[in-house]
Amino acid sequence: MDDASADLLPTSAIPGPKRLSIVGGIWEQVKFDRDPVRYMYGLRAQYGDLTRFQNRLGTMLLAIGPEYNRQLHQETDLFHSRPFVLPGGKHTSQHRLRQSIFSLNEAEHKRMRHQLLPVFQRSMMDLHQHSIRKHVENSVSTWQPGQARNLHRDMHLMVWNVVRDLLYGLDDGTATEALHEGMEHWMLQTFSPWVRAFPVNLPFTPYNRMMQDANRLERKFLDLMRKRRAQGVEGNDALAALLRFKTSDGKEVPVELLVGHALILFLVAYETTGNTLTWTLFLLSQFPQAQQDVLDELQALGPNPSYDKLEQAPMLARVLKESTRLLPAVPYSRRLASRDGAFGRYQIPKKTRVIFSHYMTHHLPEIYSNPERFDPARWETIKPSPSEFMPFGSGVRTCLGSSLAQCVIKLAIAHILPRWKINVVPHTQVDRHMGISLGPRNGIPVVISRQDRDLHKSPITGNIRDMVEIDHPEPAKRTRIAA
Template identity: 25%
Template sequence: MIPLADPTVSLEALRAWVREKTILAALESFHLQLGNVFRINLPGFKPVMVVGPEAARFVLVDEKDQLLWRCEGDPVTSLLRQGVLVIDGEPHDSIRGVMNPALHRKMIQTYVTSFWRRTDEITSGWSAQKQVDMLVEMRKIALLILVDTLYGVDFRGELAALWAPIMKSIQYISPGLWMLWRGVPRPGYQRKLRALDGYLYEMIRRRRENITETDDLLGMLVVNPNLSEGMIRDQLLTMLIAGHDTSTALLSWVLYLLGKHPSVLKKAREEVDMVLGDGVPQWEQLSQLVYLGYVIDETLRMYPPIHLGSRIAAADLVFQGYNIPKGTRVLYSIYLTHHMEAYWPEPHVFCPERFAEQRPIPYTYLPFGGGQRNCIGSYFAQIESRIILARILQQFDLKLLPQNVHPHMGATLEPCPGVRMAVTPRSV
């Protein structure tokens, strides 16, 4: 039988949750006491949690065809409908094949200017503010970049008007009461979600009327004769929400950790100065930002934006001797795997140098998932984050302001209540 927490184990997990102000602490407590396979026992929500490299391989490779991404009734499925993130089998492979070229390395090279220019458009207002919330600012940058590069649209004019609908869509798919009470009334969402739909359908209409660009994602979708407007909308919304929210979380966590570790910040800034000087980032320079890459890698280990994967067993399965009946929700925890001391010495210590010393053991490091369905935007995110962070370090001195920050399990794992920093323009 799959291990289940008794009252003593549950009480210890609850204490950890209260002490650390994050449910991740409770999951770490369960993992420590119950092992790499355990069941979460809540009213209406009883998934099996699996942890570790063997579990990741089981989910991502060995039984990938029997563990489905789509769960009817989940808000993310209701919102994204037939989006690439929530469909399986041939329909997934087909639409991903249409989308892949827009996220290929060759295309991403052409996005470099947008990455730093859109960053500058937001950071140009920092001098007057003195203090900013990096969680908000990184979201602005990520949204401008995504809509510009993948849809060929300048989003600055719509950013303020669509901010609330975008935040509402993220809230809609985040963990909440719906996990325990399927079908719980959720008033207050539909008007905002319709506004976002209206924007996307109008974007599709305009591109259809004036097809001048077909090598960005929107163009590739619009010229495909097999895709309805609804199917195109589903992919645009999937990329808009999932694409920008993961980048927002990653960038915010990096800046938080740099602020918490001034010596790391100093070393990363010195590298940026040496490589970039006072020029804008160029594609050819990015491979020289080695230490900044380690900082990003270590941040993704400590606070992976997508901290778990959720699947539905399509058949009776067995993992490490435990029976998993058909229909069971299976969660594989990227966060817990990234914090296993057997693979990551002092896992709660921020140490970018660990990535200089050795390559991670397979399936112990999964910030972008793994297997055939690894994150479609993983390379985009890695290049984007390096350029945005380099540009910020190049232009500003940063100081983390006093605050109690903890990981919040929303649609992504983000720093709560935010990352407030003092920003001062540098004189290079």
């Protein structure tokens, strides 16, 4: 042991709940999967910024705060990314579908990132903006004043179409509708806490249904990848870039080894962007002054502003920062220690699993005063570090799609808001739901009308009010436990 590590405390000294039986571990997993935000608050309130806890997978650490974030983002030889935790044993479709850029580390990760980078660079947005605008226009072209709509569903479908078209080069049509349905269905099963808690493959169980969904989805993706390869893999979309990927000795990679990459990239792209766009429009509808300010700014830019202009618009930028601070679509990420090493004051063994939280960091009062307040103006004076504000991650694993996501969200807001007033149906219960990313549990029912700038927020209930301060005649039932 060297001098530095001699001062380190053993992992067993990290505070946390008592060891649990297998059933206890499964129950903790169900609680975490159902509501990770609540779970993380509970642990932190009881045990502090670094906690050791147990679930079905074994012992985990929950690390909260900029110093841990910095170490986890920067020491990439020690802290490896972990693949998505999708239930399903080896040699199954589920196993193959979880192999993605998130499961690669070090040299392999670098090569894959390098392969995909050109698809996502900022300059591509100048090419894409016209198609994105067309998809936004199509998605709201059937809206009628006075109509009730599910904002979440509409925004999700819109982003799905953008991703299908720009990243996968797929045309509109029944085949892609079936693909969308297949992905949604599979995702619902895969992220169901009960499926994850009881991974038993018996006929008619939810787990069995998920495995069958996974088989079908894998076949669909393999089919479209084979067709694309046969047509030639030129093009600047993500699927073409994936299919051009070569082994380190220059050989073509079989589609069977790329199928998870193709699926997960598609999922993260539309899930996270769809949820962020929904949350941002929801917040603007609940905070009329911020909406008035954005409308003033858009009016000054003139009709159909280019993305260049929107990117420079300060109020829109502040609103998006504040929305992704308060309601980050990725509320936590995971790492795995690749060897024994030091983490903060502790010596941790190889294979230690660590969770760190974008959400918890963004709600720390020592970084953001009145953290639950939606206050876009705070961005005029603060400049948090990459370990304090990380809606798109940080370091070598910074989100590849952040330019695309911001371009879609800004173009959508710039088209929708000046035309449509969005009011949440009064007394809606807005609860969070964690699937592949953080979104509203049962969508967001809204009523739309022509934009007349006579803006009013709606009274709403639900655990959204733990995450965002929203005035309401009834006091909020807070699940947040003061740290």
